[in-house]
Amino acid sequence: MxxxxxxxxxxxxxxxxxxxxxxxxxxxxxxxxxxxxxxxxxxxxxxxxxxxxxxxxxxxxxxxxxxxxxxxxxxxxxxxxxxxxxxxxxxxxxxxxxxxxxxxxxxxxxxxxxxxxxxxxxxxxxxxxxxxxxxxxxxxxxxxxxxxxxxxxxxxxxxxxxxxxxxxxxxxxxxxxxxxxxRTAPSKPSFFRLMLFRTGRSGLKSASVRYYDYFYFKDKGWFESDYYYKTKLGPVKKLAGRFFDFLGCVIGKKI
Ligand SMILES: Cc1cc2nc3c(=O)[nH]c(=O)nc-3n(C[C@H](O)[C@H](O)[C@H](O)COP(=O)(O)O)c2cc1C
Known part of the structure; x- marks a missing residue:
């Protein structure tokens, strides 16, 4: 139930x-x-x-x-x-x-x-x-x-x-x-959610300071995954995801 x-x-x-x-x-x-x-x-x-x-x-x-x-x-x-x-x-x-x-x-x-x-x-x-x-x-x-x-x-x-x-x-x-x-299938992330995840994780990864979140994300395998959980991203979201990663790196390097 x-x-x-x-x-x-x-x-x-x-x-x-x-x-x-x-x-x-x-x-x-x-x-x-x-x-x-x-x-x-x-x-x-x-x-x-x-x-x-x-x-x-x-x-x-x-x-x-x-x-x-x-x-x-x-x-x-x-x-x-x-x-x-x-x-x-x-x-x-x-x-x-x-x-x-x-x-x-x-x-x-x-x-x-x-x-x-x-x-x-x-x-x-x-x-x-x-x-x-x-x-x-x-x-x-x-x-x-x-x-x-x-x-x-x-x-x-x-x-x-x-x-x-x-x-x-x-x-x-x-x-x-x-x-x-x-619903049995996991819900697909919106562009906004994908952006938050990818810029956030790439920012954490490229920052010179190691925050607690860094170790949490690393432990979960979130630096390598497409999203927080297994999901199929279409070609447009895949491309957008790469761009958000790039953006996150740029921001992270400033920290
Ligand atoms: C302190 C207080 C502030 C309130 N402010 C607002 C408000 O800003 N806008 C609004 O639409 N209703 C406002 N209300 C009305 C309540 O949102 C409304 O009556 C609601 O249904 C109360 O829920 P309840 O009966 O479960 O307590 C306010 C009520 C109280 C007691």
Whole structure:
């Protein structure tokens, strides 16, 4: 049975929670799913102090003692992950942002490949999709295979029309997520992701300073591979990949 975990950035069991209930209901129409709700408010997360020791020496050297690794383990044990949050001051909630900060070292050394990810955003004023896109970008940086989520207009009390619109958006997002969940072939990297990987790894390789990431990449065989994981690149992406490597070398030599 597939395991899906929703990380929720508010402690109120209102709009965001209801949206995740709806998501779960939709998902379970396709097949039985082990669905877990993780309220970040139930976990102890310190604020990052900016020492960068996780970047430079490895995350195990982080001086903060909190539930970061408990939450990471929950991701590792999942086939699919949802980050759900209300918009606060036109951004994700502080709880959700703090979670991103605590796991930001994974941006340097992505790891959640072949796990499906999506974003659910609730907001009082339907001003746009930027926050949803930001959450999805974050998922991509962590290594997930991202499907388009939804941003929902959830100002209380919701009219019937708003409720219908919410249900329809969640149903479509759940369908996209499910298709990702049952996908067997690894997803192909976009040009953007390929660029990040190839410039990053070539930069690390040609830099005169040896960062912790260098040894991590070396260990994984990422200096020789086409991408983080086995995937078939078409001729255009192959060519682009070589160019991104060249670009990374030029940048790396300046470090
Ligand atoms: C402190 C705070 C700040 C908020 N800021 C925004 C905002 O900038 N833009 C917006 O559209 N909604 C904003 N809202 C409204 C919430 O995003 C919206 O009501 C959401 O559905 C709340 O989710 P919840 O019921 O799960 O807590 C804010 C709400 C709170 C409590």
């Amino acid at each position: 597939k395991k899906v975990t929703a990380f929720i950035g508010t402690e109120s069991k209102k709009a965001t929670y209801r949206a995740i209930n709806e998501f779960e209901k939709n998902l379970k129409q396709y097949e039985d799913i082990d669905f877990e709700y993780v309220f970040l408010s139930d976990y102890h997360l310190e604020f990052c102090r900016g020492c960068k020791v996780c970047f430079d020496k490895g995350e195990e050297h982080c001086p903060l003692k909190d539930d970061r690794d408990v939450l990471i383990k929950k991701i590792e044990e999942s086939d699919g992950v949802i980050f759900a949050t209300p918009s606060y001051a036109y951004q994700v909630s502080a709880r959700m942002k703090n979670f991103f900060d605590r796991i930001a070292f994974i941006f340097h050394r992505p790891r959640f490949f072949h796990k499906t990810f999506t974003a659910v955003l609730t907001q009082g004023v339907p001003v746009g999709d930027n926050i949803r896109k930001y959450i999805e970008e974050t998922g991509g940086h962590l290594g997930f295979s991202v499907t388009k989520g939804c941003s929902l207009w959830t100002l209380d009390p919701m009219s019937d029309k708003q409720k219908q619109a919410m249900e329809s958006k969640v149903s479509k997002a759940a369908h996209r997520f499910y298709k990702g969940l049952i």
